[in-house]
Amino acid sequence: MKAAVLNQIGDTKLELRDDVSTADVGPREIRIRVKATGVCHSDLSAMDGTLPALAPGIIGHEGAGVVTEIGSLVDTLAVGDHVIVTFVPPCGSCPNCLRGQPHLCAIHAIAAFTTPRFRVGDTPVFGYAGLGTFAEELVIPAAGAVKIAEDIPFEIAALVACGVMTGVGAVINTAKVEPGSTVVVIGCGGVGVSVIQGARLAGAAQIIAVDPVLDKHGTARHFGATHATTPDGLAALNAELAGSMGFDYAFDVVGIPATIRSAWDNARRGGTVVVVGAGRADAMVEFSAQELFLHDKRLLGSFYGGATVRRDYLRLLGLWREGRLDLAGMISKRITLDEINDGLDALRGPGTLIRQIVTFE
Template sequence: MRAAVLHEIGNDKLDLRDDVTVAGPGPGEVRVRVRASGICHSDLSAMTGTLPAMAPGVVGHEGAGEVVAVGDGVDHLQPGDHVTMSFVPPCGHCPDCVRGELNLCAVHVIDAFTTARFRIGDQQLFGFSGLGTFAEELVVPAPAAVKVDPDVPFETAALIACGVLTGVGAVLNTAKVEPGSTAIVYGCGGVGISVIQGLRIAGATTIVAVDPVTAKHDVAKRFGATHAVTPDQVEETKHQLTASQGFDYAFDVVGAPATIRAGWDHSRRGGSVVVVGAGKADAMVEFSAQELFLHDKKILGSLYGSAHVERDTAAMLRFWRAGMLDLDGMISRRIGFDDLNAGLETLRDGSGDVIRQVVTFG
């Protein structure tokens, strides 16, 4: 089958092959035919080593498809079911799951670094984040396949799998934004647009989108931002909109020390700074001990939007059906498998108004 293989961390292109195989499903697993996969910035981060990934391996982690086979012990799914795929599937039994923090479950995540599900001949290949959605088929633990209604387009379902759950979840689950709040969002890519939409759903009345690429400003406003500015305009915007007090919530969707620090500096005393972006392990952010206690601000990490994947996937689809969440409008380009590297380069360039590119499989 076709699959996009990363042979070594640091390679800037994927090897698009047609001789990759996948084994299974075994007990507790399902085999899924991938129909659509979003190209997410985390895929680039896996290629560069910013996020942990195993090589050689198949990249891609934001996908949806159709179940083609189920292993022993799987009774909630059957061939023909449409599913999205979660890269943080809950085991249901570990301390994190028992506490209700399903997005922190590491059981299947750890297994993804020890179990190679793909092969080229005798060579083993891992799936990025336990998935590998840049392949025509893949085998995943059953909790990673989240059933959706058959009338939901595969492209729409794919977006929910990562970017939308991460962004909207950061607003509703992590920050628990209150109606009437003010917010500032750093980064207007796919996850940033999802944060903006989440803020609109939550009833925020002031939503400032920040991005150095001015082509993204009108896009951000289309999805709910009330204002869109470049980083050098933030201070004046804060003065005009908050009388220099700062915003109730600041969302960093970049994962860089400068934007995290900016979120802190431009949130009000007693406000919340929500770190959504995936930063580098050695990227350090500096705060003084005095300002940490004196300003009474909250710094909140948000992994996968603090999501309960079954519950929140269903919620996103209800928002979509009610016209409150524009998923279809987030798809900037639909491309074929052969154009995958070009799509990654477009994302890497970051200079246009592309929100999400989706790879579709026939």
């Protein structure tokens, strides 16, 4: 089959090959024919070493497709089912799952770093985050797929697998934004736009979008932002709207020390700061012991939007069906797997792309 291979960490290009095969389907696993996958900034972060990944490997972690084979012990899915994949399959029985935090389940996540999902000739090849959706087929644990209705377009379903779940979930699950509150969102890419949509769904009165790219301001307003500014203009907007006291909730969707610090500085005393962006392990943010004590702010990480995927995927699709969550508008461009490197290059630039979707015929 065809797949885009990362030969080593640090490569800026993926090698498109047609001699890739999947691992065999185990008793509790399924084979999926990938129909659509999103090109996410986390894929770039895997390639350059910001996020942990193994090479040689198949990148891609945001996808949807059709089940074509099931293992002998799989009774939750059937051949022909349409599914969305998840890069954090919940095992259902570990301490994290039992305490109601299945997005922190490490059982299958650890296996992703020890179990190659593909082969190129005799060489074992790993799937990024246990998936590898830049391939025509994948073999994953049955727990890593959520069945959806057959009338949902695959490109719509693929968006839910990462970017939308991460952004909306950060608002609804992690921060629990209250109606009538004020929200600032730093970074207006695909996940940032999803945070904005989540804040709108939660009933926030003011949603301030912050991005250095001016063309993204109109996009942010389209998805629900009430105000938009560059980072340099945020202090003035804070003064105008909040008397320089800060906003109720501040979301960093970039993941670098400067933007995390900005989120902290622009949250009010007693407010909530949520780190959504995936930063480097060696990127350090500095706070004084006194300000942590005096400001009484909540500083929260938000991994995968605190998702309970079997509940939340279907909730998000329900909101999409009712016209309350704009997923089609998030698709900036449809490309083929042959164009994946061009798609990644576009994502590296300062443009206004929200999500590129690779569609498989």
